Amino acid sequence: MSNPRITLAAHLDESFRALDTLERLRLLCDEVGGRIVFTSSLGIEDQALTHLILANDLxxxxxxxxxxxLFTETYKVWTETEARYGRRIRAYYPRHDALEKLVAHQGIDGFYDSVAARHACCDVRKVEPLKRALEGASVWITGLRAGQSAGRSAVGFVAFDSGHGVLKANPLLDWERERLTDFIAENHVPVNALHAQGFPSIGCAPCTRAVAPGESERAGRWWWENEDQKECGLHVDESGRLVRAKAPAVAEGPFR
Structure with a gap:
């Protein structure tokens, strides 16, 4: 028997193609219901989605x-965002006992030593807190875009994430960088100052550098690792692959 959530994901994935981004968000609220969670890294993509969600009281x-x-600049834009929209952004933190054990084992910067050590750090600091953030949720919204990396170019608009048991929606999937920066400027959305300093993608301070001309947007993330290893674990399935929809990732036609 087919999983009804997979069927719903396929329906929403197809429906998203004809809608603008605000309509996509409203469709999720109307057709899925339940607890809908948007996880923001406070980067430029997520700031655009935060604006659409909070300005429209979704x-x-x-x-x-x-x-x-995190970078000092990330905390600054967090404060500015709450002031702009008059809403709190709920924070989830690593469990103190797991973090203490991690640092005791690998040192404060042990994640540089190997891919396994870096994954262990991401697991404690990001993956486990995400699981708590998504407990009881029906939909997980992210700011993934196809243009961020080669791996993300194959991700769909909506898929069923079996690892977390939720529908995972990427409403900005077909946005190009220029469309994104124009939207931010037109709507006076608070943005991380590091974006203007060569950081198109911003994560933890020790694991993020500015990118050089011609590099991909995520080249500055975990720059010491091979390109095919550079995901933190938030967006992969049980096999370690990015969660994908069966349908093609990006609709043809103008970007919205």
Missing amino acids: PIEVVTLDTGR
């Missing part, structure tokens, strides 16, 4: 994962 929770290793 029944979507905005949360963030505070790893304890």
Whole structure:
């Protein structure tokens, strides 16, 4: 027997193609219901979605994962965003006992030593807090875009994430960088100052550098690792692959 959530994901994935981004968000609220969670890294993509959600008073929770290793500029835009929209962004933190054990084992910067050590750090600081953030949720909204990396170019608009047991929606999937920056400027959305300093993608401070001309948007994330290893674990399935929809990732036609 087919999983009704997979069927619903396929329906929404197809429906998203004819809608603008605000309509996509409203469709999720209307057709899925339940607890809908948007996880924000406070980067430019997520700030665009935060604006659409909060400015239109949509029944979507905005949360963030505070790893304890974020840039000062990230905390600043977090404060500015709450002031702009008059809403709190709910923070989820690593469990103190797991973090203490991790640092005791690998040192404060042990994630540089191997891919396994880095994954262990991401698991404690991001993956486990995400699981708590998504407990009881029906939909998980992210700011993934196809243009961020080669791996993300194959991700769909909506898929069923079996690892978390939720529908995972990527309403900005077909946005190009230029469309995104124009939207931010037109709507006076608070933005991380690091974006203007060569950081198109911003994560933890020790694991993010500015990118050089011609590099991909996520080249500055875990730059010491091979390109095919550079996901933190938030967006992969049980096999370690990015969660995908069966349908093609990006609709033809103009970007919305």
